[in-house]
Each structure stands twice: as structure tokens, then as C-alpha cells.
Amino acid sequence: MFQxxxxxxxxxxxxxxxxxxxxxxxxxxxxxxxxHLEMIREINLFINEHLDDLDSAFETDYGRNFSPELWGYTTLSFLEELKRILSE
Known part of the structure; x- marks a missing residue:
């Protein structure tokens, strides 16, 4: 996801x-x-590893570069949207 x-x-x-x-x-x-498929797997892994702290984990890993809230998403809805678009 870093790329x-x-x-x-x-x-x-x-x-x-x-x-x-x-x-x-x-x-x-x-x-x-x-x-694309690898990123979907990576997103699923990230969500599963951080079920209890998804927002803070995302902020720690990606927050300096991107904020889902500024785009009208929650962290989870953003990651789900990424998966949806990548799977098309």
C-alpha cells in the first residue's frame, strides 16, 4: 500500500x-x-490485523501522507472502497 x-x-x-x-x-x-490483487490481499491483512485499532494503525502507517476523512471516508470505508475499485 505504500506505493x-x-x-x-x-x-x-x-x-x-x-x-x-x-x-x-x-x-x-x-x-x-x-x-492490484496483491494490494487487495494486503488491505485484507491490514484490516484483520487491526480490527480493534484500525484508525490508529492507519494513522501510524499512512497518516502523514493521507487522511481518509479529508476524502469523505472512514478508515474502513476507504479501505473497502480501495478493494472494490481494485477488483474491477
Whole structure:
């Protein structure tokens, strides 16, 4: 997930698009399908490992680069949306 946050969902994300689907379409175009599937597995693992502290774990790992709340998501709804878009 670090690649997505460091390269696509950062302070320059408007280079790739203005919405999460637009930005992820660029990521999907630039990365092979296996990378999409691996990220879905990584997201599932992250959620399962942090069931009781998902918000704080996300903040610790990715908060300096990205805040789901600023995009209108909770941490869980954001991760679920990532999985949905990546699986399309």
C-alpha cells in the first residue's frame, strides 16, 4: 500500500485525478493486475490485523501522507472502497 500512498495518494494526487476512482484508474493503468490483487490481499491483512485499532494503525502507517476523512471516508470505508475499485 505504500506505493499507492507515496506515489498516487499524496499532496500531489491532483496530478492523477480529483476523485479516488480517477486516481486509482491511473494506478491500475500503471501497475500489472497482479499488483492490484496483491494490494487487495494486503488491505485484507491490514484490516484483520487491526480490527480493534484500525484508525490508529492507519494513522501510524499512512497518516502523514493521507487522511481518509479529508476524502469523505472512514478508515474502513476507504479501505473497502480501495478493494472494490481494485477488483474491477
Amino acid at each position: 499507492l500512498f507515496c506515489c498516487y495518494l499524496n499532496e500531489d494526487s491532483n496530478i492523477w485525478g480529483n476523485t479516488l476512482p480517477e486516481i486509482l484508474s491511473c494506478y491500475k493503468r500503471d501497475c500489472p493486475r497482479e499488483s
